[in-house]
Amino acid sequence: MDPHFGGVIWTKHALQRLSQRGIRQGDAWATFQRPEQSRYAKTQGAWIYYKTYGNEKLEVVAKQNDRKEWVILTVWSRPIYERYGNKHTERKGGGFIGFVRRLLNI
Numbered sequence: 001m002d003p004h005f006g007g008v009i010w011t012k013h014a015l016q017r018l019s020q021r022g023i024r025q026g027d028a029w030a031t032f033q034r035p036e037q038s039r040y041a042k043t044q045g046a047w048i049y050y051k052t053y054g055n056e057k058l059e060v061v062a063k064q065n066d067r068k069e070w071v072i073l074t075v076w077s078r079p080i081y082e083r084y085g086n087k088h089t090e091r092k093g094g095g096f097i098g099f100v101r102r103l104l105n106i
Helices: 012-021 025-033 095-104
Strands: 037-040 046-053 056-064 070-079 081-084 087-090
Touching: 012 025, 012 070, 025 046, 025 056, 025 070
Parallel strands: none
Antiparallel strands: 037 046, 046 056, 056 070, 081 087
16 A cells, blocks of 8 residues: 555555555545545544445545645445434445446455
């Protein structure tokens, strides 16, 4: 994994989490570059960027350092659940990206 992938700085912590969680660095970078949603993080000055890949939502936490360079602090993913009545069930399907990933078994 590259600590300067995509023109941003990746902390050792973020790179470790990518590896531990089986998340591709390119997917995390794409989430940061073109999120579906974003919001302020609890860490001052940081943002959380979200993007859905199949039945998982990828979340990337980033902030700018003193030199205005973007730094990826951490990354995680979580399953997406749909609400049916009073139950939450894991979302199946996943649209076109999910279809391609299932087709390619990735």
